[in-house]
Amino acid sequence: MQRAQRNSLRLLQWMMAASLALPIGLFAVAAAISYTSTNDTADREIERTVDVAHEHALKVFETIDRSLAELNEVVRGLPDDVIRDREPTLHRRLKRLSDSLPQLKSAWIFDANGKALVNSLVSPPPDLSFADRDYFYAHVDQSIGTFIGTALTPRPPYQGARFFGVSRRRESEDGRFIGVIQASVLPEYFESFYARIGTDPGSFFAMGRTDGAMLAHFPRLDHELRLDPTGPVGQKIATRPEHGLITVAWPSDGIERRIAYRRVAEYPIYVSAGLETSAIRARWLATIGQHLVFGIPATALLFLLLALALRRTQHLQAEAAKRREAEEALKHSQRLEALGQLTGGVAHDFNNLLTVIRASVDLLNRPQLTEERRQRYITAIADSVARAAKLTSQLLAFARRQTLKPEVFDVGARVQSLHDMLATLLGPAIEIVMQLPAEPCLVNADASQFETALINMATNARDAMRGQGRVVFRVEATTTVPDALVQLSASPGMADHGFVRVTVSDTGVGIPAARLGRIFEPFFTTKPVGHGTGLGLSQVFGFARQSGGEVTVASEVGHGSTFSLYLPRVPPDLLPQRQAPNTAPAVAGSGMSVLIVEDNIELANFAADGLTQLGYSITLVDNATDALAELVVDADRFDVVFSDVVMPGMTGLDLAQAIRERGIGVPVVLTTGYSQVLSQEGTGGCDLVQKPYSIEELSRVLHRAARIRRVRDGAAE
Template sequence: MQGAQRNSLRLLQWMMAASLALPIALFAIASTISYTSTNDIADREIERSLDVAHEHALKVFETIDRSLAELNEVVRGLPDEIIRPREPSLHRRLKRLTDSLPQLKSAWIFDAGGKSLVNSLVSPPPELSFADRDYFYAHIDQSIGTFIGALLTPRPPYQGARFFGMSRRRDSDDGSFIGVIQASVLPEYFESFYARIGSAAGSFFAMGRADGEVLAHFPRLDGNLRLDPGGPVGRNIAANPEHGLITVAWPSDGIERRIGYRRIAEYPIYVSAGLETSAIRARWFVTMGQHLVFGVPATALLFLLLALAFRRTQHLQAEAARRREAEEALKHSQRLEALGQLTGGVAHDFNNLLTVIRASVDLLNRPQLSEERRQRYITAIADAVARAAKLTSQLLAFARRQTLKPAAFDVGERLQSLHDMFATLLGPAIEIVMRLPAEPCLVNADAGQFETALINMATNARDAMQGKGRITFAVQAATAVPDTLAQLTGSQNLSKLGFVSVAVSDTGVGIPAGRIGRVFEPFFTTKQVGHGTGLGLSQVFGFARQSGGEVTVESEVGQGSTFSLYLPRAAPDLLPQRLAPNTAPAVAGSGMSVLVVEDNIELGNFAADGLTELGYSITLVDNATDALAELVVDTDRFDVVFSDIVMPGMTGLDLAQAIRDRGIGVPMVLTTGYSEALSQNGSLGLDVVQKPYAIDELSRVLHRAARLRRVRDGAAE
């Protein structure tokens, strides 16, 4: 006992040390994981921003390029002598073009000497030569297609913002150089767009030529910037000329950033998007700060509680030592009284049984005994022996010395199999109600002793109702267990799988509060002499304790009683093979392209990350309108659409209907936690994955939808 007390104090000391060391270790691990996760999230955010910036720049340059081509067709083959008389009408046309395109500052048509024949700014144009501008002299020697120049400042008398030129060569019918068509593009247009999409702290965008000339920059620069091809940025672009993701100190301000870059197809132009590494770290600090806000007080409180528990335990152990000395003297006298009670009870029952046996033997020795009476006396002896064996078994069960034969069985099935026996045992005046669970409740115990315990509880309930009333048997997985289970020999006795509860309730007279504490004592009974030994409930008590469980009673006088038997639940692998769970593995993505539409960004990232790990190619948008735009731009890009139903604006069902109305052949899978529209209008014949969903389940549904599309497409061919 004293050794156990010392061990408990030592355990508390170790727990106090662990209450500090373990949170620190967990915080360090969580910090590492969170730092990696924060950087991964930042990289994905950069890639998404880069996608937007690239798509925007590509559309702008293509629009300007088409406009230049149209102007070139208007003046193709026309000599300067014909163009000059038409200057007023051409001026108006160029002005309408620049007014319709906010990215343009002006549009020009130059002759072979660099003088303006027509421009969108003034009519008639001043007699100035622009032959020294890069957008002009780049075309003199040869045809190079569309040329994108460096940043320039307007030449007096022209004023306004800086610009860079996009130009094309004018050729005569014989292919000789006769001038240039040029459009002045505003970097401010790109920078304003970057300011709108770069709302996150530390956001960065840039657009520049392949030779290092920076054309647009966010945050904005006061002057021009040209990147050194031999510098860190230039070397990375040279190593990976199409796209890449780098961490570098940006030359304009020396701030370290995480930057992604990508080349615009068919143009010697790169766009880049990024975040300051300090902003990424700030996000990580905020996350870890949130952990500390809750972790530090909780750790301090835990340590304080353990310290108080340590001091309290020391005090209680000292008090317990003083009480033990006083209790030992009292126990000595109580042992003698209990021994007398136990001996008297056992002697009384065994003397009754021995009297039956002795009388039967005497009667069997009488001469001229009929066969019918002989058989009756032999049966009486056999019954007495059986009752004696049962009495011994009950005594051993109470003492927890009975040899049990544990085996796995389903409590519900075993209780159901006893229904007919209960009906015979309890009599027709007692109604039997059984409430059994739908799923198996497996225990590993002695089935015979379990049945005996149920019979004893049922018999006790019958006697409490004087043979008339209702007995209810209820089996369920216990959500709570008695406190005494943790006090038997320590908390390690508690089953990790939980417990199964078997409750036997009656409508009898109930048990007075003063007697509830004695109902499991051996030989304690309220029945008349000769109507019971008082060992029935003590057998239940012994069986429960020996099986690692417990039995409790709740009762109110006049309202009946409920006896609850708790047994440790057995592992699921003890179920028969036919009941074993059957789950299918996740299906690999194999490059399948999925458009994920989810307005909850955290849930969307979860789905995207999980599917990406399975090998899917994911495009994530947060609303149905953008999803429909993605599908209209490139239908063949996606194999399947996975969309939430409940979203602001256009719902998932609206998106599905819009896809059908436009004849887009991409299959669609819906998801929802609850949707009133879905319950009223149906799912349009589409698969619906209920939230919360597992990634394994989702992967199988997506593959099935894509497979059905391939089957339909194959049949159509």
């Protein structure tokens, strides 16, 4: 019994000692965890804040840069006398620019002597020279792109707040310096923005140049500040020049701060944001103070609260982890759904085509086949290949990755020429009305893709009317464009002659508002399975966007739909070029020598055999490097080079460029089924044969390229 009592007393003593030691230990651990957590939280807040300041500065400077570029285009090639004559008009334009951008104080155009030709403040500008301003003399000796100057005080008679200049060089056509275009930017615009986002105690913001000159500062200072690049702050930034997080005593006031900095893209500007370390410690002490208030009178309660707080934190983190896993699972599911929809639609159509081809090949292998049946099976194979090529073309058009073949044609005449085809397509129960303009409406686009787009819109109208109703095709020139084309039509040199609008209106069932946002998606269709691929309207969308235009739809359930296709209009003095028919026969080679460059051996043999039968002399290589070596050794033995575009190592475009650089006069004909480089940059002046191609088509293109070379060489002699 006594032993049990002693044990009980000893246990009580241990509990008493523990009641003192445990709260102290817990408080020390909690203080350390809280200190680390407070600093980590502050670092995250600082980095988020500097991200906001960086995005703000980047958008501001990019906006100013674009405005200066536009002003430069306005006065490009204009002598100073002409600019002075247009000074009132240009003054109003500059004033509208400065009024529309709150960060701008003014905008200027200077001549080569530093005198203002135009500014946004007064008209006409006083006869003063600003050649001593950094934003001017920085451009005199060489072209340095966009220059951002130091903070300056307005020169009398101009007054107002301090500013810093953002300027660009004006050059003549031969590269001589002829002046400067400059925008005066208000530092207080940035400081006001920093004041709005820097509401926490001890907040700090600065924006300065890479040479240490400060442009904006929050809190604001009464004196000009310059950061020494060789000082402590500059040395730390130099170790990580793009972005970083440092703790420094700022030179302006000696206050220690935790600062994040980031360079603004390619501009020589840094933005920084931070908090005073004393403010961060104050946050931590405030947290610890709360622990002390409850810890001293009731250590047991503090322990319980800490345990509950830890459990709550673990629970919240676990919930957050589950939420992230759910979000990732949802994104993955959406990606798989989109991929499944795309591959499923493509696989369905291609499997149908491959079935026809496979069946036709099997039937062709049967003995004692009649000529009529053999021709029928060959025709079925050819038709299936053509449909497969059209399906690929539609997919590339929707993705805006197809290499289009633009030509100038009259939209009204082209629509009129399709009248009979449309009548057959729509059927006798549908009335066709065509409202075509009297004057030519010329566009520069792929005529074949345009016809396909018109047929797709007509087919959509027919299905919406269930084969009976009225379709109106209308062609007109317009300057009223949808919002997506407003910026394009306002850009200098783009859509200067407006747009041509082609509308297809039907009296069908209409489209519900909930589906309007999806009708241009690939493989989205409201038709039953087997009655449509869902690629028709997506082809219209891709063709319009890739041609620099737009397609819109207006519809109301029960009142039909109107699709409007917009294409940039070209000057009326350009006449459409007649194209050679694709059904022309093959051209005999007559000994013409062709260098074929193709890494696909089956396709290379196909082209070589077909051309050999037509009388061409063929040399076959499987890469561009070997082809270039053949040309360097003896280029005169080849009349033309026929090269694939997409090959390992040197591409077909690279080969064509290397041939031109070496002065080899052999023409180059390219071929590809798809190339993103061609869709973005063009063919580089080379003829192009789209895959899949026929031997007849290939022979015509090769013969034409070789003939052009002979004519050119004969003229040179």
